[in-house]
Amino acid sequence: MTTIHRPERAEGQWAVDGRAPLNPNEVFKAADNPLHVRERIEKTYARLGFDSIPPDDLHGRMRWWGIYTQRRQGIDGGRTATATPEELSDRYFMMRVRLDGGAITVRQLRVLADISDDFARGTADITDRQNLQFHWVEIENVPEIWRRLEAAGMRTTEACGDTPRVILGSPVAGISAEEIIDPTPVIQEIVARFIGDEDLANLPRKFKSAITGHPSLDVLHEINDISLVGVVHPELGPGYDLWVGGGLSVAPRLAERLGAFVRPDQAADVWLGTIRLFQDYGYRRLRTKARLKFLLAAWGAQRFREVLETEYLGYALADGPAPASSTLPADHIGVHSQKDGRHYVGLAPTVGRVSGGILRGLADAAEMSGARRIRFTPHQKVLVLDVPAEGVDTLIEQAGRLGLTASPSPYRRATLACTGIEYCKFAFVETKSTAANLIGELERRLAGVTLDRPITVHVNGCPNSCARIQIADIGLKGQLQKNPGGADEFAFQVFLGGGLASAARDDAGLGRTVRGLKVTADELPDYVERVTRRFLAERGGDESFADWAHRADEGSLR
Numbered sequence: 001m002t003t004i005h006r007p008e009r010a011e012g013q014w015a016v017d018g019r020a021p022l023n024p025n026e027v028f029k030a031a032d033n034p035l036h037v038r039e040r041i042e043k044t045y046a047r048l049g050f051d052s053i054p055p056d057d058l059h060g061r062m063r064w065w066g067i068y069t070q071r072r073q074g075i076d077g078g079r080t081a082t083a084t085p086e087e088l089s090d091r092y093f094m095m096r097v098r099l100d101g102g103a104i105t106v107r108q109l110r111v112l113a114d115i116s117d118d119f120a121r122g123t124a125d126i127t128d129r130q131n132l133q134f135h136w137v138e139i140e141n142v143p144e145i146w147r148r149l150e151a152a153g154m155r156t157t158e159a160c161g162d163t164p165r166v167i168l169g170s171p172v173a174g175i176s177a178e179e180i181i182d183p184t185p186v187i188q189e190i191v192a193r194f195i196g197d198e199d200l201a202n203l204p205r206k207f208k209s210a211i212t213g214h215p216s217l218d219v220l221h222e223i224n225d226i227s228l229v230g231v232v233h234p235e236l237g238p239g240y241d242l243w244v245g246g247g248l249s250v251a252p253r254l255a256e257r258l259g260a261f262v263r264p265d266q267a268a269d270v271w272l273g274t275i276r277l278f279q280d281y282g283y284r285r286l287r288t289k290a291r292l293k294f295l296l297a298a299w300g301a302q303r304f305r306e307v308l309e310t311e312y313l314g315y316a317l318a319d320g321p322a323p324a325s326s327t328l329p330a331d332h333i334g335v336h337s338q339k340d341g342r343h344y345v346g347l348a349p350t351v352g353r354v355s356g357g358i359l360r361g362l363a364d365a366a367e368m369s370g371a372r373r374i375r376f377t378p379h380q381k382v383l384v385l386d387v388p389a390e391g392v393d394t395l396i397e398q399a400g401r402l403g404l405t406a407s408p409s410p411y412r413r414a415t416l417a418c419t420g421i422e423y424c425k426f427a428f429v430e431t432k433s434t435a436a437n438l439i440g441e442l443e444r445r446l447a448g449v450t451l452d453r454p455i456t457v458h459v460n461g462c463p464n465s466c467a468r469i470q471i472a473d474i475g476l477k478g479q480l481q482k483n484p485g486g487a488d489e490f491a492f493q494v495f496l497g498g499g500l501a502s503a504a505r506d507d508a509g510l511g512r513t514v515r516g517l518k519v520t521a522d523e524l525p526d527y528v529e530r531v532t533r534r535f536l537a538e539r540g541g542d543e544s545f546a547d548w549a550h551r552a553d554e555g556s557l558r
């Protein structure tokens with residue numbers, strides 16, 4: 001076993017402290033570039049089977065290719081914190097397909113549908129980072145899945161791990177009449193130049209990117225490590241406003257503007273400079289302090305920009321304007337006109353859960369209506385692009401039969417759920433079916449209630465906040481607690497009134513908690529119904545749920 005020597009106060013910043021690894025993850029990354037595991041999967045593990053995979057590859061490097069062991073069935077949430085990785089891990093894998101900008105064709109959708117049916121027991125989840133995730137994947141089938149994906153122009157490269165993860169992109173890039181700038185060329189350039197580059201495959205932690213040119217601010221730019229947000233510079237024309245250092249999880253922090261304007265031709269190099277800065281200066285001693293947000297918190301925006309410009313770009317960026325607040329819904333649900341006269345249609349699956357059959361049915365429906373392009377969104381939704389006017393009704397009818405509705409209830413529209421205990425090793429509670437049950441109950445109980453905008457409900461299985469606990473109107477964090485009798489009980493801690501500038505709140509920020517407020521899955525429909533009715537009774541004028549929740553008495557929020 002490698003002994004880790006930690007010099008006093010060293011944070012593990014490569015540019016300051018040198019490259020000696022200070023924690024076990026840094027050890028396995030330094031020992032062999034994690035991207036090299038692909039060759040071993042193809043040549044050895046897929047042939048010899050699960051038991052041939054050594055721990056550092058199984059629990060470490062395989063993530064660099066989007067593959068994670070899924071949770072062993074039957075291990076309840078009470079054992080999440082105490083079981084070893086071996087006990088928690090099943091012999092099956094989650095596989096994440098990175099879909100940068102969420103953009104695929106109908107032909108690619110059919111490939112995903114076939115992989116789901118052939119190798120993943122029909123599973124498929126659209127994530128809130130525009131990826132598609134399969135479950136029940138066996139190591140023996142991984143090379144064939146890669147062959148099919150890559151033949152169709154898709155991949156799993158760096159979909160997980162300490163890497164540049166999928167790049168969120170506006171789902172209406174290039175088609176929306178309201179768009180300030182089309183981010184597609186920048187996303188494509190970054191992916192082509194840098195994804196899979198071994199030099200960028202050992203970051204302190206994950207690195208999340210988001211790029212939009214749409215005024216609805218539809219990629220949650222405040223919670224990514226780097227975001228480029230479309231703006232118009234008074235002299236330089238359309239380009240991007242640069243944000244860095246956002247992230248949620250256990251130490252949530254919203255990103256900050258650097259006040260810098262990025263021309264489209266500079267964007268890929270600014271992205272590279274930022275990720276290299278993170279690679280060199282990010283903290284590698286403690287995994288819990290390694291995300292870029294901690295470096296930004298220590299340095300401040302001004303120093304961050306100076307280092308970026310002087311050490312990585314070699315030139316100064318122009319100062320630039322901030323994006324305007326958005327008054328448009330960012331989920332793109334419903335029927336909308338494109339700038340070319342055709343339409344895009346935003347459809348809502350329930351909490352992102354689909355299947356091979358649904359994906360294939362969607363491909364059929366899209367083709368029947370004359371469409372050939374699909375986009376997944378950061379809200380676990382799916383858009384069908386380029387629908388001619390005469391095809392819209394057909395699409396809506398066919399998609400509706402699949403459970404994908406263009407006019408969802410506010411509850412179906414605005415509820416997200418992470419993977420949860422069904423497959424995730426970090427989870428304490430069930431999320432997807434809890435959320436689906438909640439949606440059904442609210443649709444029934446609040447059928448006669450009118451909401452001028454949906455109340456967002458985000459259901460998370462643990463504090464990691466994959467479904468963004470802290471920025472929902474009602475955020476739910478799964479945890480284990482003791483009930484009054486002293487027995488273990490699974491419940492959700494409640495966060496209220498979170499929001500972002502992209503959700504059109506002037507005082508955008510993180511949700512508040514209420515002392516002692518926890519809700520079990522069984523209590524959840526009663527709780528959300530109660531707090532929704534109280535909001536409607538107590539709100540002033542067109543006050544938002546978030547504004548009300550921040551000023552309401554704790555009693556109103558219980």
Ligand code: SF4
Pocket residue numbers: 418419420421424425426427428460461462463464465466467
């Ligand atoms: Fe798993 Fe927790 Fe993320 Fe949910 S929030 S998917 S339980 S890590």
